[in-house]
Amino acid sequence: MKYQAVVFDLFGTLVDQFYKAEHESLLSEMAMALAAPQRDFAYQWVGTYDQRATGAFPSLEANIEQICRSLHVNVKAAQISEAARRMLDFTRQTLLPRPDAVETLAELRVLGYKIGLISNCSSVVPDLWRETPSWALLKLACMRSSFEHPTKMPMLRVMRNGTGLRFQH
Known part of the structure; x- marks a missing residue:
């Protein structure tokens, strides 16, 4: 059987996973900018991931x-x-793409494969991903985002609908 496409996940495949310590530091910085209790803010941020990943919030700012609001912290728009x-x-x-990611995507394109990307992520990831060098190499913009497909992986239905291809696993 000849394959027609290669569908990638994003984190840990085309880009590295981020480190927990870096993420915790970021959440502390965000809490400080908001004058919110750091531990409580971080707890709620992690707790709202599924909502971010399935489109419950119209924007990052809304989240x-x-x-x-749930922490009873009054904030200004600037914060x-x-x-x-x-x-x-x-x-x-x-x-930022892994060192071998752009080369791999380019080679797959040369070999004639369609390429797709489906990943659990918040709504900000697709827009930011479109700014990266790897984006131009994706023939199928099959990225699952909060606004496009409010579901989490595995999502064979999304892959089928997004590519028009028949998937086997």
């Missing part, structure tokens, strides 16, 4: 604002913007 900026900067850094 931050909801956490602040929310600063916390969101820190998260976006961190996420942008985590999306």
